[in-house]
C-alpha cells in the first residue's frame with residue numbers, strides 16, 4: 001500500500017544550511033496546521049542515533065569504506081522502520097536533514113567504485129527515496145568556513161578538507177541530473193529567510 005504522507009529531504013555539503021532550512025520548512029508547515037515529523041540522518045530514531053555516534057566520532061580511519069556503508073544503511077533501516085514509515089502511514093509530512101542521497105554522494109565520492117554496492121544495498125534494505133529532495137548548493141569554501149565556525153565533536157567527515165567538499169558539491173549537482181523529477185537545486189548563498197520562502201513555494205507547488 002502506498003504511503004499517504006509526503007517525504008521531503010534536504011541534502012548538500014556540510015555547512016550549506018540544510019539543518020536551518022529543514023527547521024524553517026517544518027515550522028512553516030506546522031503553521032499551516034500540518035502534522036510534521038522533523039528528523040535527520042545519520043540518526044532519527046534511538047537505535048539509529050547510537051549508530052550515528054559510531055559514525056561521526058573518532059579516528060577518520062576507524063571504519064573501512066565498506067563497513068561505513070553498512071553502518072549508514074543500518075542506521076537508515078532503523079530510521080525508516082521506527083520514524084519515517086509510521087509517520088508517512090498516518091499521513092504526516094516527514095522532513096529529513098539528509099537521507100540516502102548522502103550515501104550515494106559521500107561514499108561514492110570517497111571511492112567511485114563503491115557506488116554499485118551503495119545502490120544494491122539501497123535496493124535491498126531501504127527501497128524508498130523521498131518524494132522531493134532539496135539540494136542546498138553553495139561555494140564549498142564558504143560552507144566549510146561556516147561549518148568550522150561551529151565545530152563540535154562530530155568532525156570525522158568535516159576534517160576531509162576543501163577538495164573533498166568540492167567533489168561532494170559536484171556529486172550533489174550530478175544527483176539532480178540523475179533524478180530530475182525528485183531533486184531540486186536551491187541556491188544556498190542567500191539569506192536564510194529568502195531560501196526558506198523559495199523552499200516553501202516549491203513544496204506548495206508539489207502539494208498542489
Ligand code: ADP
Nearest residue numbers: 013014015016017018019020146150190191192
Ligand atoms: P548544515 O546542516 O548544512 O551543516 P546549518 O544549517 O547547520 O548547515 O548551517 C551551518 C551554519 O551556517 C550555522 O551556523 C548556520 O546558522 C549558518 N547558516 C545557515 N544558513 C545560512 C545562510 N543562508 N546564510 C548564512 N549563514 C547560514
Ligand code: TYD
Nearest residue numbers: 013014015041042072098102103106157158
Ligand atoms: P550531518 O549531521 O548532516 O553533518 P552536518 O550538519 O555537518 O552536515 O552528517 C554527519 C556527517 O555524515 C556529514 O559529514 C555527512 C556524513 N554522511 C555520510 O557520509 N553518508 C551518509 O549517508 C550520511 C547520512 C551522512
